[in-house]
Amino acid sequence: MDRLKAVRVFVEVADRSSLTQAAEHLEMSAAMVSRYLATVEDWLGARLLHRTTRRVSLTDAGVAALPSCRQLLGIADEVRQLAAERSLEPAGLLRVTTAGSFAEAQLTAALVDFQRRHPQVEVMLSVGDKATDLVAERVDLAVRITNSLDAAVIARPLARCRSMLCASPDYLQRHGVPRAAEDLHRHRCVAHAFGIGRQYGFTRGGETITVEVDWSFHTNETAVLRRAVLSGAGIGMLPTYYLGDDLRTGRLVQLLPDHEPDVLGIHAIYLSRQHQPLALRMLVDFLAARFAGEQAPWDLALQAHAPQAD
Secondary structure (H helix, E strand, O other): OOOOHHHHHHHHHHHHHOOOHHHHHHOOOOOHHHHHHHHHHHOOOOEEEEEEEOOOOEOHHHHHHHHEEEEHHHHHHHHHHHHHHOOOOEEEEEEEEOHHHHHHHHHHHHHHHHHOOOEEEEEEEEEEOOOOOOOOOOEEEEEEEEEEOOOOOOOEEEEEEEEEEEEEEHHHHHOOOOOHHHHHHHEEEEEEEOOOOOOOEEEEEOEOOOOOEEEEEEOOOOOHHHHHHHOOOOEEEHHHHHOOOOOOHHOEEEEOOOOOOOEEEEEEEEEEOEEEEHHHHHHHHHHHHHHOOOOOOHHHHHHOOOOOOO
């Protein structure tokens, strides 16, 4: 006899405290309900229900088994839904948000590639570094770079966000090249207004190093931070996903390459794993596959050659 159906019968009887009502709801005879209950009790090796002529109640074993039986049915329903959706084409509007710099450097191209595969999906991409209320702003997916996650949402890791300390050749010619972290005290530095405070944090040879610095320029947008560093405003810490062309062409120079800045996580953030639109689930899977690996694809591209200060 079908064990999964037997579990469903047990849950229905437990919810209604009546074999007769459960039989009516399931459109089967009371005798058949009794057979299914016997099947699930034999399978679990325990008596799950007390039966009287008037009502049905759970035994201690039944109380213990009921939550797991509900979970089993939920998983089974989800598997059936996934199997049915494999033959369907995702469609509809997806509202996505992320930081402007990550949208420009990585996410926009990824979303366009996803739409090439699934042309019936419409994307609304908004940008901004501040946390978003997914419910109030009707956002389906937020791609955020952070190590502080809200317990109320689901976060799926996509990649690691590394950073580099950089400056323009013009700035270095005028102010010199820092040879050690302590040299940063005498340099002009550029900072993200919502970032790391008045200090830089590094790891070098397994040792954590913190250096107090003075900011000469603040901004709340990474793209503006990059432009300030390119313009010679000072030394800045920028994410590697945004630096490929600048380092390869020599517009920016990496500083203190043996000092590893703190690493952040890049996460796909959404409200629930249950009842997700097919398009959203497939987009999250697509992004996870695109950015997967111990090193992000943009870091692998930089690994071959990155000009450094002499």
